[in-house]
Each structure stands twice: as C-alpha cells, then as structure tokens.
Amino acid sequence: MLEHWDAVINIYKDKKDIVSTAKITRNKETALHIAISDSKTEVVKELLDIIDPIKIREMTNDMDENPLHLAASLGQAETCRQLVEKDPELIGKRNRDGETPLFQAALHGKQKAFYALHPHCTITGKDIKHDMVHCKRTDGNSILHVAIQGEYFGLAYQIIYWYPELIKFCNENGLTALHLLAQNPSAFRSGCHLGPFDDFIYRCLIVDLDKVETPSHFKDEPSMYSDFQSAPGNYQTCLDLLNLWKHIFTVIGKDKDKKQAPEEPSQDKIAEDSSKHYECRHIDIKVGDEIKKKGEGSQEEEKDSTEQSQHPSNDNVFFHFFVKYVMEFFLLVLRLAMDQLNSNSKDDLWTTRSPVLVAGRMGLVEMVKEVLLCFPVARLDEDLDKKTVLLLAAENGQARVVDLLLKMYSREHSIYQKLDSKGDTAIHLAATFGKNRPWRISSAAIQMQWDLKWYNFIKSSMPTNLLAIRNGEGKTSMEVFEETHEGIIKDGVKWLNSTSQSCSVIAALIASVAYASAATVPGGDNQNNGIPILKGDPSFDIFIIASLAALCFSVTSLTMFLSVLTSNYMIEDFLYNLPTKLLLGLTTLFISIGAMLVSFCAGHFFNIGDRNRNAGSPVFAIICLPVSAYVLTQFRLLISLVKPPF
Known part of the structure; x- marks a missing residue:
C-alpha cells in the first residue's frame, strides 16, 4: 500500500457521505479500520473528526467488528477513548462471536485498552454497578475466563477486583475461572519443574500487587467465603x-x-x-x-x-x-x-467438577491450600467416581498435595477413610500404575522403584485400619499393585538384563586391560635387584595406583552386574536390592573408566619427553572428553537411583 493518508483525508472531507462506510479490502474493512491496524493515531483522530458518529456503527468488517473492536484488540487505549466519546453505543456492539470491545481487550491481554473501556461499561446510579453484558461471550466464557486462558494474570487479578461476580460464573461447559486456572500447572510454582538456576531467578521475582487499581468500595469487601450466602x-x-x-x-x-x-x-x-x-x-x-x-x-x-x-x-x-x-x-x-x-459428556479431566479436585489431580498445592483454608468443606468434594482430593492426589502421585493434607488433618480425620465408587482406598489408588504420574521415565526398573516408594509412602501415612481393607473386587492393595504392574515388571527385568550384560562386557574389558598394564611396568625392572627403574618418579607412582584402582573397581563392577543377572526379580527386590546393586555397579564402572584413563595418561608421559610434557596435557584432556561425556550422560541415571522425584 502507498499509504497516502493525506489524500484519503481530503477525499473524506470532500465526499464523506459517500466514502465513509466504503469497504476497501477483501475483509470488508474501511479506511478507518486500516488506519487503526497501522497504528496511525493522528490519521484516526482526523478521520473521526470528519466521519458522522452514526456512520461509525455501520463500519463493520466481515466479522461484524466495528473500529472499536479492532482498537481494543490491538491495545490502542487513546483510540478507544476517542471512539467511545464519538459514539458511546459502540462499546455495546458485538461481533460475530458475540464479543464486545471490552471482551476483545481482555481476550488479547491489552490492559491499557481494558482500563480505558472499563469506566464506560458501568451503570451509574446511587452506587456504581458493573454491566455484566459486556463481560460475556456467546459460548458462555467471561472476560475472566479468557484472561486466565491467555495467561494474562495481571489483568485477571484486576478483573477479579472490578468484577467479583465473575469468580463464580460458569460457562456453557460448567467451568469456572478457577477450573481453568487449575488446568494450567505452569501458573504455579508446584507445577513447574525448574532447575537450580531457574529456581533462583523465580525466588528473586517480586510481584507488586499494590499496582492493582482497587476501587474504594472493594477495599472493605469481606471474604467471599465469610458466610454461606456467598459460597462458591x-x-x-x-x-x-x-x-x-x-x-x-x-x-x-x-x-x-x-x-x-x-x-x-x-x-x-x-x-x-x-x-x-x-x-x-x-x-x-x-x-x-x-x-x-x-x-x-x-x-x-x-x-x-x-x-x-x-x-x-x-x-x-x-x-x-x-x-x-x-x-x-x-x-x-x-x-x-x-x-x-x-x-x-466432557473430557475425563473435567468430570472432577470442583476446582479443588482438578488442582489436587494436577498437583497445584498452592490452590489446594487456599481453597481448603477459605472453604474447609471442600475437602469432602467428590468427582463422579467419588474420589476426593486426597484420593486423586494419591492416584496421580502428587506428593506435595498429600503432604499438605497430612499436615492439615490428623490421621484420625475422616478424610483418610474415604473410599471411591469401586471401594478403593488411598492405598489402593497409590498401588495402581498411574499413567498421569509426573515421574514418567524410559527406564522401567527405576519406574518400578519409584512406584514402590510412592506406594510405601502412602501406606505408611494412612491409618493402619486401611491396610487390611479389600476393594469392591475383593483385592488388597498389594494385589492391585502386582496386577497393575505386571507389564512394567517384565519390562524392568528385560531392561536390567540388557543393561547388566552390556556393562559386564565393559567391566571385563577394563579389568583385562588394567591387569595387563599393571603387569607391564614402564621403563622395565633393574636386572640386578628387580626394582623398577622409574621408581620414585611421580608419574610412575600415579600409573601404578591408577592401574590398581582400575583393576579393583572393574572387578567389583563385574561382580555387581553378575549378581543382578542372577537375581530372582521379586517385587520387593525392585525397591532396594536391585537398585543398590545397579548403583554400585555403575558407580564402580565409572570410577574404573576414570582410573584407566589416568593410568593411560601417566604411562605415556614417559614417552613424550620432558620438553613436550606441557604440550601433551591438552592432548590427553581432549582424548578423555568422549569418555567423560558418556559418564555425564549416565550421571542422571545414578541420581534417579538415589533420589526419587517426590
């Protein structure tokens, strides 16, 4: 486009009655639409001075959006004010999806435009009230719904103060804004798996809630949970x-x-x-x-x-x-x-009608804590399967939620005695193979270990009378564990066998090389007394010690992997016995690899001469990089054997 806006303005001045509502694009947009899209603020102001206010209502595109819709979606606050002053009725117009300009501003997270339009969406009287007509769309979603869906949490926080009625408002699917917030784990610290550096940055962030423009008549607002009249x-x-x-x-x-x-x-x-x-x-x-x-x-x-x-x-x-x-x-x-x-008729996630149940299932401990503190009766909420927040947390491996409930309620509390529709206790649900648990990994054996630790944690936390309870099918919790983990046990055995066999070959190879290097002394022996000629040299001492360490640790690693191969693979072995052997085998294998490299470097120091020893050090470091990289890639496996993710 040539963008000769001066010519456009002149045409509007001469023939404003003819061209003011003319559609000039394929999307049936007018010149005013294009000026707003291109952020031509001065051009928009001049056009508004020319165009008849009544004509602006007729300037809609193929989505039935007037210029105020477009300005609100682009966040042009000053243009929004000018359009509303020109024609106040524009703010109540809806597009094809039933969205008002205020809704468009919230949908796209444009705070300045939202603040500019908000004062014009009120009904003036003895007390200021908000017109909720501007806040809802055809599908039932409100401005609070779309603000949370778009992760515009600053705007959502402001909307809650200005429109507190929307907190309890449900869309056509029966979902409140709290449901949508519980669906988004990344909005909470407990739902994010941050590394040490990212966690440090997160703790350094400061959120200034005083910036929220709270109206004076909201400052003394009592809690929404203060009485049954305002219950969720x-x-x-x-x-x-x-x-x-x-x-x-x-x-x-x-x-x-x-x-x-x-x-x-x-x-x-x-x-x-x-x-x-x-x-x-x-x-x-x-x-x-x-x-x-x-x-x-x-x-x-x-x-x-x-x-x-x-x-x-x-x-x-x-x-x-x-x-x-x-x-x-x-x-x-x-x-x-x-x-x-x-x-x-909804997805399985949404059969949990209460937000606290969704939060408990997703592991959002912050939301669960606040809901239970404000409305304690929520601990008794049940989904269609009669599962409470404790049962859902136990089933989905949400350790923080379970730990929170254990701190809030004593073991004599009735919350621990709840059964679901199938007669399962929290221990039965912890024994199931949870496909939605947060610690899904590729190693079946370690997955089995973590599931066993989770099962034992729940079993030790629940009242003792639940241990002997059978579910509706007449099965104990251990029988449920064995049945649901039958497939993963087979995969775990297969993985342990293949890993142990591969590592045994490497350990045997290192042991043979270490034995050969220890038997062959660099520089030879003195023919008279049999003492090594290079004895006393620091490099020679390092060579001897490293060779002996490589031999000892490689043999230890070999015996550990052989003991894994000859194990009976009982369920209880996956908890401590097999992981301990695998941990020792991998640890000693890595040590033997490192000792073998040290022995190799120390032995070649005698061959490169005194002049080239400084130049040889970088070469040895480069040679060690491939093996070191392999050790680092497997280091995560060692950590997972030592510490579970919950």
Missing part, C-alpha cells in the same frame, strides 16, 4: 438442598404450634428464607451493600394474602408445601441431573 457455585447446590429440607421441617413445626399461637404468621414470611439462594442468583450484586431480594412483598401484601385465604390452616400449609417446596425440589433434582449429563 460448586457448593451452592448442597446448601440449597439443606436449606430446603430445613424449612420443610420448619413448616411442619409451625403447623403444630398454630393452635397455641395468637396470630398466624404469613406464608410469604415462611418462604422468605427458602427462596433466598434462588433469588440471589437473579439480582445484581452490590459490593459492600446488603443483598436485597426481588419479589419480596410488602407487609400490606402479606396481610391481604393472609386475610384472603379461605382454606383451613392444614390445607393452607399443605398447599404451600406442595407449591413452594415440592416444585423447588424437583427443579433442584432436574438441575443435578443436567449437571450429571453435562459432566458425562
């Missing part, structure tokens, strides 16, 4: 059901006391609290003010309805019970059934 949506169904049955018995008790009561209370007064949770979902929440219920009749209306009642008291109570409670009960059952159907 995942627990609201349980509270509704408990509240319903509470008032059913209240009505029955009221009926028994009517004969002694001087006045009969109004039926609307009885039903006031029962509809509390249902009605609060259909009103606008005012932060810092008391929640007022819709449909609450005045005292005069209550009096009239009582006086007009022509039914006997028992009939009246029965009628009220049927209409108010039975109908609400069936609606509640219908809602639970719909949630069940929706959850069955």
Whole structure:
C-alpha cells in the first residue's frame, strides 16, 4: 500500500457521505479500520473528526467488528477513548462471536485498552454497578475466563477486583475461572519443574500487587467465603438442598404450634428464607451493600394474602408445601441431573467438577491450600467416581498435595477413610500404575522403584485400619499393585538384563586391560635387584595406583552386574536390592573408566619427553572428553537411583 493518508483525508472531507462506510479490502474493512491496524493515531483522530458518529456503527468488517473492536484488540487505549466519546453505543456492539470491545481487550491481554473501556461499561446510579453484558461471550466464557486462558494474570487479578461476580460464573461447559486456572500447572510454582538456576531467578521475582487499581468500595469487601450466602457455585447446590429440607421441617413445626399461637404468621414470611439462594442468583450484586431480594412483598401484601385465604390452616400449609417446596425440589433434582449429563459428556479431566479436585489431580498445592483454608468443606468434594482430593492426589502421585493434607488433618480425620465408587482406598489408588504420574521415565526398573516408594509412602501415612481393607473386587492393595504392574515388571527385568550384560562386557574389558598394564611396568625392572627403574618418579607412582584402582573397581563392577543377572526379580527386590546393586555397579564402572584413563595418561608421559610434557596435557584432556561425556550422560541415571522425584 502507498499509504497516502493525506489524500484519503481530503477525499473524506470532500465526499464523506459517500466514502465513509466504503469497504476497501477483501475483509470488508474501511479506511478507518486500516488506519487503526497501522497504528496511525493522528490519521484516526482526523478521520473521526470528519466521519458522522452514526456512520461509525455501520463500519463493520466481515466479522461484524466495528473500529472499536479492532482498537481494543490491538491495545490502542487513546483510540478507544476517542471512539467511545464519538459514539458511546459502540462499546455495546458485538461481533460475530458475540464479543464486545471490552471482551476483545481482555481476550488479547491489552490492559491499557481494558482500563480505558472499563469506566464506560458501568451503570451509574446511587452506587456504581458493573454491566455484566459486556463481560460475556456467546459460548458462555467471561472476560475472566479468557484472561486466565491467555495467561494474562495481571489483568485477571484486576478483573477479579472490578468484577467479583465473575469468580463464580460458569460457562456453557460448567467451568469456572478457577477450573481453568487449575488446568494450567505452569501458573504455579508446584507445577513447574525448574532447575537450580531457574529456581533462583523465580525466588528473586517480586510481584507488586499494590499496582492493582482497587476501587474504594472493594477495599472493605469481606471474604467471599465469610458466610454461606456467598459460597462458591460448586457448593451452592448442597446448601440449597439443606436449606430446603430445613424449612420443610420448619413448616411442619409451625403447623403444630398454630393452635397455641395468637396470630398466624404469613406464608410469604415462611418462604422468605427458602427462596433466598434462588433469588440471589437473579439480582445484581452490590459490593459492600446488603443483598436485597426481588419479589419480596410488602407487609400490606402479606396481610391481604393472609386475610384472603379461605382454606383451613392444614390445607393452607399443605398447599404451600406442595407449591413452594415440592416444585423447588424437583427443579433442584432436574438441575443435578443436567449437571450429571453435562459432566458425562466432557473430557475425563473435567468430570472432577470442583476446582479443588482438578488442582489436587494436577498437583497445584498452592490452590489446594487456599481453597481448603477459605472453604474447609471442600475437602469432602467428590468427582463422579467419588474420589476426593486426597484420593486423586494419591492416584496421580502428587506428593506435595498429600503432604499438605497430612499436615492439615490428623490421621484420625475422616478424610483418610474415604473410599471411591469401586471401594478403593488411598492405598489402593497409590498401588495402581498411574499413567498421569509426573515421574514418567524410559527406564522401567527405576519406574518400578519409584512406584514402590510412592506406594510405601502412602501406606505408611494412612491409618493402619486401611491396610487390611479389600476393594469392591475383593483385592488388597498389594494385589492391585502386582496386577497393575505386571507389564512394567517384565519390562524392568528385560531392561536390567540388557543393561547388566552390556556393562559386564565393559567391566571385563577394563579389568583385562588394567591387569595387563599393571603387569607391564614402564621403563622395565633393574636386572640386578628387580626394582623398577622409574621408581620414585611421580608419574610412575600415579600409573601404578591408577592401574590398581582400575583393576579393583572393574572387578567389583563385574561382580555387581553378575549378581543382578542372577537375581530372582521379586517385587520387593525392585525397591532396594536391585537398585543398590545397579548403583554400585555403575558407580564402580565409572570410577574404573576414570582410573584407566589416568593410568593411560601417566604411562605415556614417559614417552613424550620432558620438553613436550606441557604440550601433551591438552592432548590427553581432549582424548578423555568422549569418555567423560558418556559418564555425564549416565550421571542422571545414578541420581534417579538415589533420589526419587517426590
């Protein structure tokens, strides 16, 4: 494009009624769209001074996006302000996906544009309220959902302060923003496997939360978990059901006391609290003010309805019970059934409807800790398989989550006694071969060792009465371990045999070379007394010691690998016996390789002469590099034998 914007502006001045809404690209974009795309701020300002505000609404591309959508998605805050001042109704327009300009700013993580548009998305009145219409898309996702999905956590933190209602809002899949946050382990330190250097940098990072622009009426906001009225949506169904049955018995008790009561209370007064949770979902929440219920009749209306009642008291109570409670009960059952159907149609990860269950499964110990501290009843949350956060953590090898629960609850707590739908305890689930465990490695034998350590850790942490419990199939935890690890045991035996055979050949070769070099003394012996001629030379002493060390360690390594080959390969052998032998064999093999190289270098020092000894040192170092590289590549295997990843 030639970008002759001066000519474009002149054309708009002369024929603004004709060309203002003209589509000039394949995507049906106008000149104003292109100017915004090219960040031509001055050009945009001049065009807005020329174009009729009513015409801007008609300037949409093939995605039904007006210029404000484009400016918000590109983060052009000043252009957003100019467009809103020109036509305030632009902020409420939606594109083909049902996204408002405010939603576009959150979707692309443009904080400045979001801050510029936010003040224009409020309803002014006695108290400032936020218009939630701008915050949702057609598929049910909110600005908080997309901010977390895009990992714009600074913007998400700000959205929580400005739009606290969105914390409990679910999209069409039944997922809250907390679900999406639990799906992203990289957002938490416990979900990241950092090296020493990266961990040091992480600990040095400073996050200044004071930069969040908190409105004054949010500063004194009580905790969202301070009472049952503001309980998270995942627990609201349980509270509704408990509240319903509470008032059913209240009505029955009221009926028994009517004969002694001087006045009969109004039926609307009885039903006031029962509809509390249902009605609060259909009103606008005012932060810092008391929640007022819709449909609450005045005292005069209550009096009239009582006086007009022509039914006997028992009939009246029965009628009220049927209409108010039975109908609400069936609606509640219908809602639970719909949630069940929706959850069955989702991916297995999302059958865990509660965020704390997703976090426990993913090992996000920070989220699990905060949820349990703010809402302790979440420890009893269950997924469709009746697995609690402890059972999911045990099944998926999340050691930090299990350790957190062990610190929070004593061993006498009922959380440890929970069974899933198959009758499995936490020990049974720890005994299964977890495909989602974080320590998946290629070595089957070491995988077997780590699974055994995890099984023993869970078994020693749980109450002793769980050890003898059999699951629904009548199997103990050890029987489950043997059954689920049958394949990996075979792979582990095969890997140990092949590794031991290969290392045995190398150890035998080093032993033979070390023996031959020790028998052949450099420089020869004195014919008169048989004493080596070079005795006393430092290089000769190094040669003798290194040769002897190579011989001893290579023979030790050979015996260790032979003992592995002749093992019975019982399950308990994979815990300590076989790993210890393999560790000793590999360690002594590496030492023997190093000793053989030292012996080789010391023996050749006599042949290069005194003048070339300084020049020969770099040559020997280069020769040792290939073997040293092999040792370093296998060093990770040694570490895995010593320390498990949990």
